[in-house]
Amino acid sequence: MTARALARLAARSRAVVRAGLHRVRGGVVLALQAGLAAGLAWFVAHDLIGRPTPFFAPIAAVITLASSVGQRLRRTAELVVGVAIGIGIGDAIIQLIGTGPWQIGLVVLLAVLVATALGGGTPLVVQSASSAVLVATLTPTTGVPWTRFFDALVGGGVGLVVMTVLLPLNPLTVVRRAAGPARPVLADGQRQVADGLSAGDRDQVADALAKLRAAEGAFAAFSAAVAAARENVAFAPARWRTRGALAEYVEGADHMTYALRNVRVLIRRLLTAMDDGEKVPEVLPVAVGLLADAVELLKQEWARGVEPVAARERGMRAVTEAMGAYEAGVGFSGGVVVAQIRTAVSDLLRASGVEGNEAVRMVRRAAGWHERPRTGRRRPARPGAAGRS
Numbered sequence: 001m002t003a004r005a006l007a008r009l010a011a012r013s014r015a016v017v018r019a020g021l022h023r024v025r026g027g028v029v030l031a032l033q034a035g036l037a038a039g040l041a042w043f044v045a046h047d048l049i050g051r052p053t054p055f056f057a058p059i060a061a062v063i064t065l066a067s068s069v070g071q072r073l074r075r076t077a078e079l080v081v082g083v084a085i086g087i088g089i090g091d092a093i094i095q096l097i098g099t100g101p102w103q104i105g106l107v108v109l110l111a112v113l114v115a116t117a118l119g120g121g122t123p124l125v126v127q128s129a130s131s132a133v134l135v136a137t138l139t140p141t142t143g144v145p146w147t148r149f150f151d152a153l154v155g156g157g158v159g160l161v162v163m164t165v166l167l168p169l170n171p172l173t174v175v176r177r178a179a180g181p182a183r184p185v186l187a188d189g190q191r192q193v194a195d196g197l198s199a200g201d202r203d204q205v206a207d208a209l210a211k212l213r214a215a216e217g218a219f220a221a222f223s224a225a226v227a228a229a230r231e232n233v234a235f236a237p238a239r240w241r242t243r244g245a246l247a248e249y250v251e252g253a254d255h256m257t258y259a260l261r262n263v264r265v266l267i268r269r270l271l272t273a274m275d276d277g278e279k280v281p282e283v284l285p286v287a288v289g290l291l292a293d294a295v296e297l298l299k300q301e302w303a304r305g306v307e308p309v310a311a312r313e314r315g316m317r318a319v320t321e322a323m324g325a326y327e328a329g330v331g332f333s334g335g336v337v338v339a340q341i342r343t344a345v346s347d348l349l350r351a352s353g354v355e356g357n358e359a360v361r362m363v364r365r366a367a368g369w370h371e372r373p374r375t376g377r378r379r380p381a382r383p384g385a386a387g388r389s
Contacts, residue, residue: 060155086131190292281328
């Protein structure tokens, strides 16, 4: 008993260490960027420009790098504006009424109100408040206020130079690392649904739904990484050569998130069908399994940098298989499941680079509906018409 407990503890410890090392590998470049930017910002402001204590410069450089991934230009602008607001209000109030607890509270209150009135986001509000506190507590009440604003400008500029010229992140590495935990969750969840549906195990299907709900954060991180990589490629000349390979991820990120949400709707409707005792044709778990294969194939083909032909083909097979449920006989919930499979495959095709209208045509062709009109409503029957037919 003790040996088994120790073995489980050792395994858990190894897993924690591996996870920690993975996070360190993922953050080492950002740490190097922040350290380089902080030191360089102090050097530029203190040694080259001659500022005696330019502590706002390294602060601005680190904030630009650490909290602005994907929106660094906007965040830098908010940082500088926030510093200006905080310094201006802090210097004016402190020189008029002195320092003390209530003066600090008043300075922060006014700085936050002004930043909010300007429509700033959280970074601007936070930076306004923190700059006001620093001015009120750590800096003398005499001096030229604009010099501290200049320090922030130097730090923000140095941060941008570091991240775009001196030590730019590899955008493909960032995106692939973020995509790693996202897509396998979607594929594995669908396979679990297919297995649970085939076995009639409601708990297994419900567990898969819970896991996919928790995966929203992984997909949000994937989208954020794509935004950061797109910004990095746009402003870092050393990374311009990765534009082509990155385009697949940029175009596919949103549609993969849509696919995740459609699959969750699909699973909820499957649970309803199972609860209501509806007939679930054997082709439905097969179709869900094929959709999972398509997601996995898309991941592999993206990683190899090839056209995702196999992923598209597997998605089309999922649609064709799902449409067989109508011949086998389905209830209302089963019909919704078929529709959601078609929608999820359409999302997958869009993620693979297929244009929207073409994705719809491909899905309709796989469903055998390519000769049916897409628009127009059937005319309602005239009163008494049913009796004459």
